Amino acid sequence: MNPRRKQKLIAVSSIGVLLVAAISFMLYALQDSIDVFYTPTEVLEGKAKTGQKPVIGQRLRIGGLVVPGSVSRDEETLAVSFDLMDVGPKVTVQFNGSLPDLFREGQGIVATGTLTEENLIIAHEVLAKHDEEYMPPELAEQLKGIKHVKPEQAGY
Amino acid sequence: MWKWINSFAKPEKAYWLCDVLQNWFAVVATASLVIGIVWGLGFAPSDYQQGDSFRIIYIHVPSAILAMGAYVAMAIAALVGVVWQWRTAFMFMIAIAPVGAVMTFISLFTGSFWGKPMWGTWWIWDARLTSQLILLFLYLGVISLYTAFEDKQQAGKAAGVMAMVGVINIPIIHFSVEWWNTLHQGATITKIGKPSIALEMYWPLLICIVGFATFIGWVTIVRMKNEIIMRDLHRPWVAKRFGGLVDLEAAVANEKDMKGGQ
Numbered sequence: 278m279n280p281r282r283k284q285k286l287i288a289v290s291s292i293g294v295l296l297v298a299a300i301s302f303m304l305y306a307l308q309d310s311i312d313v314f315y316t317p318t319e320v321l322e323g324k325a326k327t328g329q330k331p332v333i334g335q336r337l338r339i340g341g342l343v344v345p346g347s348v349s350r351d352e353e354t355l356a357v358s359f360d361l362m363d364v365g366p367k368v369t370v371q372f373n374g375s376l377p378d379l380f381r382e383g384q385g386i387v388a389t390g391t392l393t394e395e396n397l398i399i400a401h402e403v404l405a406k407h408d409e410e411y412m413p414p415e416l417a418e419q420l421k422g423i424k425h426v427k428p429e430q431a432g433y
Numbered sequence: 434m435w436k437w438i439n440s441f442a443k444p445e446k447a448y449w450l451c452d453v454l455q456n457w458f459a460v461v462a463t464a465s466l467v468i469g470i471v472w473g474l475g476f477a478p479s480d481y482q483q484g485d486s487f488r489i490i491y492i493h494v495p496s497a498i499l500a501m502g503a504y505v506a507m508a509i510a511a512l513v514g515v516v517w518q519w520r521t522a523f524m525f526m527i528a529i530a531p532v533g534a535v536m537t538f539i540s541l542f543t544g545s546f547w548g549k550p551m552w553g554t555w556w557i558w559d560a561r562l563t564s565q566l567i568l569l570f571l572y573l574g575v576i577s578l579y580t581a582f583e584d585k586q587q588a589g590k591a592a593g594v595m596a597m598v599g600v601i602n603i604p605i606i607h608f609s610v611e612w613w614n615t616l617h618q619g620a621t622i623t624k625i626g627k628p629s630i631a632l633e634m635y636w637p638l639l640i641c642i643v644g645f646a647t648f649i650g651w652v653t654i655v656r657m658k659n660e661i662i663m664r665d666l667h668r669p670w671v672a673k674r675f676g677g678l679v680d681l682e683a684a685v686a687n688e689k690d691m692k693g694g695q
Contacts, residue, residue: 286516289516293597296601297601311560312560377551379482379551379552387552387557405551405552408629409618409629410629410630411483411630411634412480414480416481
């Protein structure tokens with residue numbers, strides 16, 4: 278390799294190494310802010326690494342699984358309340374609006390709202406999260422015992 | 434071996450290679466796009482949770498993966514151009530950049546239209562969506578930096594540095610769903626072990642990915658050929674190859690006039 282090319286290659290790779298280091302430090306420092314939501318455990322106990330805990334009155338997003346049996350709807354209005362959990366404690370979410378089609382018990386949900394009590398969030402937006410698994414309904418029934426139900430037949 | 438590879442630094446050799454590859458790419462791209470999309474959209478079973486909406490995957494995933502793939506290819510070309518000073522490397526870089534930008538746009542667009550019915554929102558500033566948007570901006574940056582310079586060798590160097598710097602975004606896009614909490618779900622097919630998609634849905638997806646890849650290759654090859662001719666218009670090999678057939682110079686001058694008139 279001729280010296281000129283070698284010099285260029287060394288310059289390019291050293292800039293590359295510095296850049297990777299700089300970006301990694303930056304992302305490491307920002308890691309908590311890049312998360313799009315708090316998990317219920319983090320809302321109550323703080324982030325695992327930094328212990329950062331949301332304060333009451335803070336606007337935040339929460340993401341967790343809808344606890345089966347916790348969904349209760351108001352008969353007359355669109356108001357709905359349900360519990361979210363991940364591995365630890367539960368947080369209750371109250372919402373007044375239409376839920377996404379994928380909303381069902383056991384489903385991952387991301388809700389945006391205000392933390393009004395330690396474990397109560399008044400949400401103004403509820404989004405559904407789905408996992409990375411795709412399969413036909415028959416296979417899902419066989420494999421996971423999940424029966425595909427249309428939301429209008431779900432009965433809650 | 435090195436000598437053979439190095440010979441592609443010459444535009445006429447690169448042009449010859451493009452000529453050889455073009456039709457192969459065209460045939461494979463057409464066949465696999467038709468098969469993959471018809472199979473995926475028409476015959477693959479619907480998903481247990483998302484029903485038929487999940488079929489957007491057959492456009493969304495190939496465009497997203499190959500937007501990243503095209504970026505890596507572009508950055509490798511930039512490296513070759515900067516370090517080994519191949520003129521053809523910068524030509525390839527600018528040939529593939531708009532194609533990759535369009536792929537990135539398609540992935541964002543289809544993702545949005547998938548997100549609305551499934552998640553309930555068109556857009557969320559989570560790590561995956563944001564980093565993919567940054568990828569689009571990187572492509573646009575490379576293109577506009579290249580067009581900002583009159584001297585194309587200089588332009589190639591400037592845009593090349595930007596292309597190389599932007600490569601850092603590729604692992605960030607890929608691992609964003611693992612490193613941070615996101616609304617976007619995790620990787621389905623590019624993870625270690627078994628893909629989490631049923632086989633009868635997986636095959637058309639693979640064929641679509643091949644189709645998108647070869648389609649990008651095809652379009653890039655055609656753009657590359659144009660770029661080579663435009664840049665080497667006054668070189669003897671172009672005159673020798675096309676001499677008498679078309680008055681290229683007049684055609685190009687004409688086009689420039691029309692652009693100038695607008």
